[in-house]
Amino acid sequence: MPPTEAADTIVALSSGRPPAGIGVIRCSGPQAFAAAQALAGSLPEPRLASLRHIRRPGSDMLLDEALVIAFPGPRTATGEDLVEFHCHGGRATVDAVLAALVEQPGCRIAQPGEFTRRALVNGRIDLTEAEGLADLLAAETEVQRRSAMARAGGAFRRRLDEWRERLLALSAQAEVAIDYADEEDGETAPDLRPAIAHLRQEIALLLTAPRVEPLRDGVRVVVAGPTNAGKSSLINRIVGYDKAIVTPIAGTTRDVIEIPVSIGGIPFLLVDTAGLRATGDEVEAIGIRRAKEQIEQADILVWLGSPCEKPAGAIQVASKSDLAQPAERGGLRLSSVSGEGVQELIAEVRQRAAALMPKGDELTLDRRQFRLLGDAEAALTRAASLSDALLVAEELRTARVAIDAISGRAGVEDLLDSLFGKFCLGK
Template sequence: MNTDTIFALSSGAGRAGVAVIRLSGPMAGATLCALLGRDTLPKARHAVYAPIRDPKTDERLDDAVAIYFAGPASFTGEDVVELHVHGGRAVIDGVLECLAVQPGLRIAEPGEYTRRAFENGKMDLTAAEGIADLIDCETAAQRRQAVRQMAGELGALYEDWRARLMKALAYIEADIDFPDEDLPGGIVPVVRGDLASVYAEIGKHLADNRRGERLREGFQIVILGAPNAGKSSLLNRLAQRDAAIVSEIAGTTRDMIEVHLDLGGFPVTMVDTAGLRESRDVIESEGVRRATARAEDADLRLVVVDRNDWPDIDAEAARLIDGNTILLVNKVDGADGTGSLCDDVPTLWSGTSAAGMALELPVLPISAMTGQGVESLLQLLETRVKEGLDFAGPVPLTRLRHRKALEGASDHLDRGLQTDIAELAAEDVRLAVREIGKITGRVDVEDLLDIIFGDFCIGK
């Protein structure tokens, strides 16, 4: 039970028309009465426009809109007060300084409002994480996923699995505790169908190609190629700004340069890498090593080939080619300055991956310098990103924490399904229930709370 009252600026810092300062806890109502200079609280959930004054000095701090939310019908489940003040820095500082000296009040820690909401049963951990994602989202697709999670879709899915496993566990434990009432052959074969159904659903949920996690973090596209193929120029063209230094000197790009884009509402991280070649330069060699490692983990690779080198592909880049690769033949605007696209570049490339798999990859002629062909590239990228991240149906996995817990639950269920011994099956089902409970917060997860809510901003 929290006995202290917390306060913080809950809107963005900086100059604004309106700023929101939130209080939560047992002293919230009394503090509001002191600021308004009245003995009774305003009606709950009704906005009151009035001057707010420092209770000690009677200095008028601002004219504000105040709203009182009586617990438990509030965001945190406690008494909550919102002060909507003018968004000037001096006004905000004045109100916060006044609150800091009021008895029983202290500044909120990061994520403390949402943590209190969780602890007071207003939401589960997945919904709390959805709020954090909603605050951090940068694209429409991220917003849609965060809203669904915040609304409880993910938590409801996990709670359904948990409830079904609890029911099966109850039957198994009843069979153990009351053997005289046992069915012929034991209860385990009877509930095996229910356990197998949950096991299959968890497996399908896990086999999502990490779409939810990738949507949170951004679709990773790495640009590869030999030095001076035009990788940095392409990055600048896609970013519509000079994000990377462009030079005719080979090896100019030594480290990875990232640009964050919004393609069709989906988040994309575009990465320019060092030219792939052997070098005696220690720094450039390290850049090549990092480029290779980043490319191996990428969702999509853009291999840039100079038109003068086509159809020869740099050996280091060729080693990284697989089905998630697009070949780009750059500098097709022509040395004569006519700007005509070359007609000797095929639309498809047939070859073999380093793993020996036959491949047929799209080939696009482009000019990173003039922008020719780049619009077609963007359309293709948008299609690939949407295919990789768009997810119809139940809200997908969004965090590695969820995945690890569900993998653990799946392992326990797999083992439980292999035995007819009730005691062993019960223990495996119990462990599976616990793993799912870790995700929603239905078990003792105190060690997880500081990590989860520590990523929130102060005021939320």
């Protein structure tokens, strides 16, 4: 999608797919009032709903009788002049009113998410709220809805705005300190380190907030280990049917297989991976590389390999416990054949997952927000240990750029395209 062309007035059906009881058509932009007036004859008082006969301009034909509400910008959903038509919700009615509107000068049909994008561009919401809205539109469970409300509610935005103000003030003070240094007149610049350390601490605290991905996409449980350890068999045993191919041939699973399952009301994504081993096979080598990526992205890692190679934090499993094991390998004894240990493993995974899941109303961070917040925190950690005002000012700037990227003030065009592409038309 090209950057929003603010000169256009955009029009779309914002309510559900016709036929429906009512169809809410929204029209936003500089020509919104003129276009609406052309159809409705006159506009009601701002923010008051009033019934109007809707006609196609230049013709006497009545299209509909509709409630019309005019919202003068900038205090509107989009930040622009905005008009809502609450029409009858039949397909033909909605189409006729939409068609008459887009015939008006400067008007066109909106792209998906374009109303929300304008809200962002005009500062009515920030990126954290827009992302929360996207989650809200996609929410299917009550926990998801509550979490999305917390994300869309603006609490994060207020905190970011406050941090930004403080960073700007600190930067200004650092500039003063740089001037002091130039003058060398014996006066000492104020020590910024306590204030920087304090800000860093607040950011570090938010970094411990739960992540949204387990709730949004399911908790990623990655099963990894050497070839033939029984990874695919274990996954099949857990999901209860043969999803992954199992053979005695080492290197059978070559790609990453993701299986969504719900266990005890928690959404999981079980991830089967290619076994780790040295291989000359090109395809298998790619699979092994992906497996290593999965190990890094895991929320919970189930390790079927040797304990001395176990990645930190993984659940150690001694697989094929039904076979006589020459040496005690340590970890949870488990057999996909006899079923030994499978329930214990599931219980352990569930317990770990419950600790990862956001509880509902609290603020959550997505991967991008977490990374950027971590960048800001790291910059402030460095700033707090520096004494050269010039370097401090540079670190403060780095922190602010990261904060601005979270709220969408800086360098996020690509992200906006992909975010708003996911919105429905009329949102």
